[in-house]
Amino acid sequence: MKNEDLEEKRVVLHVDMDYFFAQIEERENPRFRGKPLIVGADPKKGAGRGVVSTCNYEARKYGIKSGMPISRSYKLCPEGVFLPVNMPLYKRVSSSIFQIIEKETEKIERVSLDEAYLDLTKKVKNLKEAESIGKKIKEKIKRKEDLTCSVGVGKNKMMAKIACEEAKPDGIKVIFPKDSSKVILKKSVEIIPGIGIKRKKEIENYLKKKDVTVADAKKIKKENLEKIFGKLGKEFYWKFRGVDCEKVGEKKETKSKGKEYTFQKDTYDPKKIIKIFRYLVFQTIKEVGKQKVKGVVVTCRFEDFETHTKQTSFPLKFYKKKVLYKKGVSLLLHLITKTKKRIRLLGFRLILER
DNA sequence: AAGTTCTTATTAC
């Protein structure tokens, strides 16, 4: 992880499907086209707990965004089409799309079902060539799956992602190395990966200024960024200047695996609690399969949204289901015996290694 | 005092 050494020498391409889940649903049901379409929790069930997973551009006109509480999206657009998440379908489509992308290079980082980075440094002479590959990928995805995506090309992951963001929907954009630092100047600091709402506010606080841009953030000295953000400070300092040394990481091994569940209504009922907890534990164990385990974490969110975790670790090895379940129950009891609050959410997670 | 483990905060899709 050295600064500017690798910079200018890499060619990174980012592919991101346009409003993925909702676009697939439009394809499956063309009569939904042109109407606001929201994929996510059921707004009528369980007092509309849950959030918007993805929505199409018509829905966005009403102010709906992914991650928004489904109840709020319903208020914004009660006439919209609300569909449940059909994950098996999206997974199938995703694999089909990755088959196309994988033809271009082995250096692929799969970010999620609908997003990937490709390191094309060894495959092309310049960014223009990468753009051609991007166009080819777009055409192939359109032909094979009848779906659109957007593509960004840049000298690193961050610039490729920003280019892609600007290209949306159904576009392609290249940001040349020499333009990198300039094109981000006028944008909100939130375009910098790793800076979300909280960190943006910290920066605003520090600069005593609202709506801080990257240009504003660049005025902060490296030492001060390190004071505010610790080891991330240095990384941000460079990112504000268009420099991002993070490698396109091929397959990263999973370090933990877990399940969570939010009750339709907050509950005290031990029968319901145990029933759900058993499900979470055994489902997680099933998914982990024969991997070795070195710890368990139990999460409990109460009616007031306060969230606590309790974890324990032990020598790395393969444990019997019953043992893991018992360890989980004991942690759960720790969390809930000292409170009178109703439970909103339960979670169970296994820590893996190697 | 150093090293490990636990808990919370934050981000991202």
Next chain:
DNA sequence: CTAACGGTAATAAGAACTT
């Protein structure tokens, strides 16, 4: 009702606990 709110996973910081 001002506070709306999933599921999954990673990472970092600081607290808490051991040795």
